Amino acid sequence: MEYLRRAVRRGELIPGQRLVEADFVEEIGVTRGSVRAAIDDLVAEGICERILHRGARVRTVSYEQAREILECRKVLEGLTAAKAAERAGPDDTARLTEHADRLSRAMRAGELAEYSALNSQLHLMLADMSGQRTAADLIERLNAQIVRHQFQLSLRPGRPQVSLAQHLAIIDAVVAGDPAAAQYAAHAHLDSVIEALGSQDPARESRGAHGDAPQPENAA
Numbered sequence: 001m002e003y004l005r006r007a008v009r010r011g012e013l014i015p016g017q018r019l020v021e022a023d024f025v026e027e028i029g030v031t032r033g034s035v036r037a038a039i040d041d042l043v044a045e046g047i048c049e050r051i052l053h054r055g056a057r058v059r060t061v062s063y064e065q066a067r068e069i070l071e072c073r074k075v076l077e078g079l080t081a082a083k084a085a086e087r088a089g090p091d092d093t094a095r096l097t098e099h100a101d102r103l104s105r106a107m108r109a110g111e112l113a114e115y116s117a118l119n120s121q122l123h124l125m126l127a128d129m130s131g132q133r134t135a136a137d138l139i140e141r142l143n144a145q146i147v148r149h150q151f152q153l154s155l156r157p158g159r160p161q162v163s164l165a166q167h168l169a170i171i172d173a174v175v176a177g178d179p180a181a182a183q184y185a186a187h188a189h190l191d192s193v194i195e196a197l198g199s200q201d202p203a204r205e206s207r208g209a210h211g212d213a214p215q216p217e218n219a220a
Contacts, residue, residue, distance in 0.1 A: 003028055004038055008047055015060040069142050074190035076135045081170055081186035082179035083130035092129050093175045100171045107164050115160055
């Protein structure tokens, strides 16, 4: 199951892609029953879905679902950031400071894939430092809904630069041992992600640049 989960998270299996059991049997070298059980587990987690008479596929997340997932993440990641600020010891703060340097170097070098990976690692580090296992597990399940890979927010022009400043603010607050500031910075970051997602809202695009209802093609 981990093989398939990692493939989805890395974007090797994309939203809407069919999961052909025979292909994975040959590729991974496991039994068909093992592959079927793994897909069933991913269906239960909401990563994949089964379509009647058509088999399984990677789940496609609608705009509305994506927004709801991010709103839930906002609450949970604010909590884990605050808890991390309360609990972080010298070793934790040293790790975070080093991670901030790595994020900045990746950005300066234009290594966006590396930056994206470091971004994901930071969220996992904060969840681990928080000691809030329930929140960390819920965040992991929400991340498994593949919002990032489907909407590609982290790779949009100008988005990494905005994201870097927001992540550095979270790190600074945790290193300073300021739970309120850490929570605020985490909320601000997710608010920004939600705003970026809003620019991809199909309903918003259909209203036109000025937010008006679509006009007939021959309108003056």
